[in-house]
Amino acid sequence: MLTIKRFASIPCGTDLTALYRATVGDYPKFFKMDTACKLGFLLAEQLADEPRFTPREDRAVLMFSTCGSLCNDRHYEETVREFPSPSLFVYTLPNIITGEIAIRNKYEGETSAYVMERFDPETFVALVEQAFQDSVTASALCGWVDCRADDDYTAFAFLVERGGNGKEFNVDNLYGTVNQ
């Protein structure tokens, strides 16, 4: 059985730079990230285990959204007319959020990014369960980071583990936790 070890969310309108300065502060690469990556990064910081930064192959990272990297794609497009910005270009991939989280935390398990038509808890839960079908994955950081614009987003994430004492990770508890 999969259980919810921890849950984190970032309300829309949060000053992400202030949150970074208050809770992290020592990872300048944060400033390079687009808003979606900042959200994923800050969620992962809130869900991280101690001791930090121990390489682990048994943790997967799964991120879901409807927008993918669309918000940053627009910023990049604005630069194309004059000088296409390489530093923005690198964030024009939805799966860069999982990459940033994996690099920072040394999570060496499977990473995947899904772009859905809408928030679909059944599919969300099914895909997370699927990530545990191998013999290695013991936990997964899975989140919904839907960045429609820099000031319009939905962002929450779960740390889900095999076994554990938390609530079962299923559709009802996903809904219940998110809507608390």
Added chain:
Amino acid sequence: MEQLINEIKLKLIDALNLDGMTPADIDDHAPLFGDEGLGLDSIDVLELIVLLERNYGIRLANPQEGKKVFQSVAVMADYVAANRTK
């Protein structure tokens, strides 16, 4: 020189889209690349080369030269002061 260092920091923040960063966050002597300093990577070198050309009329033709010039903001400022054409 202090004024030039601050100016370069502002241009770095703008060119690299370091949203939310201020000049005070950048140590004059910290390495620009790698985990120890600003965390820039090879992709960002292109932006820095354009920054030098656009703002100071400096054209870096030799990539090896870039490695030396982009060590830190202080090193960049020294190089700009000695080689700028505008």
